[in-house]
Amino acid sequence: MNERQFGPELTKDGTLFRLWAPAAKRVDLLLDKPHAMTRGDGGWFTAGISGAGAGTRYKFRIDDEVDVPDPASAFQPDDVFGPSEVIDHAAYPWRAKDWRGRPWQEAVVLETHVGTFTKEGTYRGMIDKLDHLVETGITALELMPLADFAGSRGWGYDGVLLYAPDSAYGRPEDLKALIDEAHRRGLMVMLDVVYNHFGPEGNYLGRYAPNFFTDAHTPWGSAIDYRVPEVRSFAIGNALHWLRDYRFDGLRLDAVNTIVEAGEVPILNDISRAAGKLAGETGRHIHLVLENSDNRVTLLDANEDPLRGKYRGQWNDDYHHVWHVMMTGEAQGYYGDYQTSPQRDLAKALASGFVYQGEVSEFWGGKRRGERSGKLPPTTFINFLQNHDQIGNRPFGDRLESIADPAAVEAALAVTLIAPMTPMLFMGEEWGSKVPFPFFCDFKGDLANAVRKGRRSEYEWAYAKYGDEVPDPLDKATFDSAVLDWEACNVEPGRTRLRLVRDLLAVRRREIAPRLADSSFGEAYATDDGFVTANWRMGDGKTLHLLANLSNRDLAISPGEIKGTLIWGNELKGTVPPSKIKAWAVSWRIG
Structure with missing residues (x-):
């Protein structure tokens, strides 16, 4: 199936609009007036409109009952409930025309959240900080999910319109400008994407395309049914959309262990092969990495180039957990699995990647977790001391700097940033920022109340001890508290910490990367x-x-x-x- 079948297609004299709505009896395209769409085979509705070019705003009316945005909308200027906008991706005047990316061995990743990375909270606001990243030794800027989500602030993991970069941060051309300017400075740009569920607000697929979902559930909502060819095409097309239309250098696929599949070639294999084909056709370095709590070695191979079904790397939670236990002594939740000897667990991670390579994990229900990983290239393992989850899934969103001995943190950085595994920092970590990164969102009504109730249930001990001091995820002040303190990297102790990180990454660039x-x-x-x-x-x-x-x-x-x-x-x-x-x-x- 043509993976670009979803979404509008610009034609010589207008636009061809299309929607897969197998459960709908009638679909109208809403422009200045309704236009009846023609139903074709397999539940596809189409309408060709002369004179409708880039900038046209539209919605679909389903069975004269509900007006919905395009599930493959390229942009939502008025958030998820507003009209979709036709975007001409071919019209953007790219400046870094000869950029082909960088080999994976050179990757030093910085994970960022666009809305809190700068006070502006925009794609263009990030451009002014790119020189800082280069000077620090960062080679890959990773953005947390951008797929349009309900409201003006959020982590991005509740996206509902997967092809549309969220308008809270700017327009599509602003995102392209950020990527273009990064490429001009030699920086790769990667994007976090979510293919295990859709967010709870602004998703209408269940009304007109219930085939998108199975009866199974993920921790965040109904599981997506990738046995359905159209659904599979939607995900593959989305991955290629970000890699091709925006020229991202790679993708990080969130929590793939929660993707529910039965039979068939796994969707992960198909996405990898499609990305590898694009890399082969364009001569680009394209990198796909996973978050996967199952530690499945069979999905991974950093040396497969171009990709042919596997993934360049995986976020190594094991590595984080042993360091966190060593530096803080915490034992709650998954940290309980690393209490016997975190030092020896660290040695195992240094010697073969994962800590859990088939051992029983009490946190994961007493099941065996992981596969033997020592034969993989070291660069397969993306090692970190902090990331958005490990900070934000704490009641106060407090960073490691607030709870650990600075000498211990510096030792951990000295190991992590030079070791031959792929290092990753979380924004501000390079200068030891203590700005929190708590969970925040912008839902309304019953959903907002459900989120508050869920957080109180998950962190009951914190609410019992601290009461109203625990940040309310719906309060804008919680979001505001997470905006980075850039001024801190120019004064002590931030200045000294930044110098250390830059020194370590200079050694990595000079002595390690050429030998990886x-x-x-x-x-x-x-x-x-x-x-x-x-x-x-x-x-x-x-x-x-x-x-x-x-x-x-x-x-x-x-x-x-x-x-x-x-x-x-x-x-x-x-x-x-x-x-x-x-x-x-x-x-x-x-x-």
């Missing part, structure tokens, strides 16, 4: 008192060595543990040969 192709995992060792060593075989045949003391006291070492030529760190003390490694010290060597 064909690199592989080696061995790692840790003791419960915080002594950690690890090594990796790099693509040029040399060995990268890590030596670290992840504790708040000096530890004894033997001369045999010091290998290779120092590329970062100054951890040793005592006579020659040195006899101790300092508290929270990290060093990297190549030999």
Whole structure:
């Protein structure tokens, strides 16, 4: 099936409008007046309108009962309940015409939320910060979901019109300008997309295309039925829309373990193959990555280029969790699975990627979780100390900087940013921002009350202890509290932290990235008192060595543990040969 069948198509003299509405008896196209649409095979309705070009606003009327936007709308200037607007994607005057992307081995990712990244909260507002990212050593800007969601503020994971970038941040040409300016500076741009559910407000698909959904449910709503060819085409076309029409360099697919499928070729395989075909046709580097709590190794291969069914990488929650337990001592929720020896769990992550590679997870219902991952390239694993979930799914949205020893955080950064896995930071982490990132949304009425009730139920202990001090996700002040404090990176302690991150990423760019192709995992060792060593075989045949003391006291070492030529760190003390490694010290060597 033609993956571009959804949405309006500009023609030589106008626009062809179309809607898949198999449950509708009649559909009218609403322009200045209603136009009856012709029903064709398979529940498709079409109407060709001469003179209707880019900028035309329209809706569909279903069975004279309800007016709905186009589910493949390219833009919603008046939010999800307003009319859709025809966009001519071919008309944008791209400036970075020769941009073909960057290889995955060069990826250093910064996750951002457009609405809180700057005080302007817009696509164009982000452009002024791109030089900061380049100077820091970031190579890939990742945007949290943009698919149009109800209201003027939200995380983006409740999108209902998946082809339309949310108007709260600007127009489509503004988003293209951001991507174009990023490319002109050598920055990749990636987008978070959601294919496991639609949001709860502004989604009319169940009325005229109930075939979109199954009887199964995800934690956030009805499961999408990818056994249906049209539904499968809708998702594949959406992925290609972002990669082709906006020139995103890659996509991060949210919570794919909640996609419900029975039989068929998995939709994840088809999306990967479609992206790989586009990469082959255009000569571009296109990167797809996953969030997948199942730790399914069979979906992953960082070296498959172009993509032919697999994914470049996966967000490594295991890596985050062991560090968080080590630095905070917290044991609630999924942190309970990492209590026995987080230091040894960290060594496992350093030696083979995931911590859970088939072991039983109590948090996930006493089931075995994960597959053996040590044979994958290290760059398959996207490692981080913070992200939107790990910060925002706390009652106050407090960052690691507010709850951990700064010396421990700096040691964790020194490991994460140089290790041969793919590093990711959350916006502001590069200067140690303490600005919270609480959950926020802009629903109305009963849905807003349901969200409040759900948060109170999930964080009952926090409401019992702190009462009204817990941020209300519907209050605009909660959103406002999350706007980044850019001025903090120019004063202490932000200035010193930013210098550290830039130094680490400079070492990565100079010593690590050129050696990542064909690199592989080696061995790692840790003791419960915080002594950690690890090594990796790099693509040029040399060995990268890590030596670290992840504790708040000096530890004894033997001369045999010091290998290779120092590329970062100054951890040793005592006579020659040195006899101790300092508290929270990290060093990297190549030999």
